Amino acid sequence: MARILLVTGGARSGKSTHAEARTLALGRPAHYIATAEIWDEEMAARIAVHQARRGPEWTTHAEPLDLVGVLRATDDAPRLVDCLTLWLTNLMLGAQDWEAAAKALLASLPDLAAPVVFVSNEVGLGIVPDNRLARDFRDAAGFLNQWVAAAADEVIFTVAGLPMKVK
Incomplete structure (x- = not known):
């Protein structure tokens, strides 16, 4: 089975920067699989910042x-x-079966040869959201993170730019 690493934490906790360094430590060049979709100018700017940080590797x-x-x-x-x-956001907003997609993702991991580093937000540490979609998303993200963490060889939780090994 490929080496699977999950890096999770809150917004602006340093997840992506840590995950990028860990991925490059596994070999160069590397693949960056970006799941974000550009919905507005603010999201385009966020994506541009991520792209500018990455190099030619x-x-x-x-x-x-x-x-x-x-x-x-x-x-x-x-x-x-x-x-x-x-x-997960893309799946849920597209009215797709996120649980089936997650199970297919998890089932594919043992067949992969090269390492995979996943980044995911820990969204369940705050208040209970005030609407059903947000509560459904929070719950789904919690389950997805648990499932990927169970499959992972290593789990890192980032806080204030500091990585903490959880598993």
């Missing part, structure tokens, strides 16, 4: 939905998936 693959397909297609070098919670 990355090949970027924009894939908002088909993680299994892109992981199979990039199984020649370490991969960074940034991030699972945006992937």
Whole structure:
């Protein structure tokens, strides 16, 4: 089975920076699998910041939905998936069966040869959201993180830029 690493934490906790360094430590060049979709100018600016931080050792693959397909297609070098919670957002807003997609992702991991580093937000540490969609998302993200953490060889929780090994 490929080495699987999950890096989780809150917003602006240093998850992506840590995950990028860990991925490159596994080998160069590496694949950056970006799940974000550009919905507005603010999101475009966020994506531009991420892209500017990365160097030429990355090949970027924009894939908002088909993680299994892109992981199979990039199984020649370490991969960074940034991030699972945006992937989940895309699935839920697209009225897709996120649980089936998550189970397919987990089932594909043992067949992969190259390492995979997943980034995911820990969204369940705050208040209970005031609307059903937000509560459903919080719950789904919690389950997805638990499932990926169970499959992972290592789990890192980042706080204030500091990585803490959880598993």
